Amino acid sequence: MNDPNLIPTLDPNPLPAPYWIFKLLLIVTFFLHIVAMNFMLGGAVLALAAKWRARNREQGKRIFVDLSKKLPVLLPATITLGIAPLLFLQVLYGQFFYASSIVVAWPWFLVLAFLTVAYYGFYYASFRSGQESGKASMVMLFSVILVFLIGFIYSNNLTLSQTPGRWKGKYFANPSGWNLNFSEPTLIPRFLHFFVAAIAVGGLFLVFLALARWKQDGEYARGIFQLGGKAFMFATMAQFAVGIWFLIRLPRDLRMLFFGDNLIASVSLFVGVAGGIAAIFVMAEALRRENLRMAAYYVSGIVAVVIAVMAVMRDMLRDAYLEPYYRPDQFVVKTQWSVFPLFLVLFVGGVILWFVMLKRYGLFGGAKAAPPVHEETPELTGAAR
Ligand code: HEM
Incomplete structure (x- = not known):
């Protein structure tokens, strides 16, 4: 099992910055990637739900049109924000990630084809x-299925990358590259954990959209708020079942990390669970009072903390899985002080520019594209003032 020949040798190039900086950047950029992905995938699923399930059909259609205009922007945002963690992942876990990518080569390669087609869709x-x-909703459904499969392929590759003991058997059983990682007990709950979270955070995206629409058409904004807020609440409730399932499927020694064996992991789990419960209650109260600001700012503040601690927990779990094989102390660090500060400045500048771009573009703008259902703008309640 613990065969040292199993793991490709470490890249002899020294790390150009301290290890912890790469670790931090990996977690921060993964966080950004996952939020963009959640807005895109959750937004698309809720667009279809609005189109097919809304009681007020005309309003449902309007929400569908409104959201459909956001997707061609959110998909490339997900991709761009995925490239950054991909680079850091390769630097820190290249030995594991490249090896598993070879075992699941064809599905991994299909990600590119699926992305291209989903983008067109x-x-x-x-x-x-x-x-x-x-017709548009059927094409959107097709794209959503492709995006769903992409996420699933990622979960397959990443779970395989952290269980090197499986590589040999899998590869020699089928060296063609047509493999997935179905023998991994955590695969389905882990992926569902991401998918259900996408619907919850997609609901928050709708809450922001409602906030932006409030002044133009309060009635319509109220419809978006109800859909987004309820989707958030129910998906987060479901997440407790999925999360417990995920924990149960972890090997016992790894599960115990979150129940006392590791202080940071245990505190993170506690904060994540408490944050999830708090977010459900705050959203329920915001919906009851029709208080959009409460939903948009308080709930998303709590959820941002929850996603951040979950990203840290996921990273700790990976290191625990790889413990027998992964030796960060073997990295040679030779900080390139001449370019490192420049990199940091460009990185922070890039992220700021990205937000400025989103603001200029008006991610939540473009209401005129969708014809209003009600000509008159209802009075503002205390909600969004
Ligand atoms: C557009 C569809 C995409 C979806 C739905 C998606 C979804 C996901 C999910 C669910 C994970 C976590 C998997 C797990 O840990 O089990 C993940 C991880 C990741 N994704 Fe994406 N992804 C997409 C596209 C991309 C693209 C195009 C890139 C790169 C260019 C990318 C880069 C990454 C990286 C590097 C990680 C792993 C980070 C780490 O392990 O720390 N993703 N993605």
């Missing part, structure tokens, strides 16, 4: 959602 749906909404 989102564009098609955004152009046609107004006139041919039936």
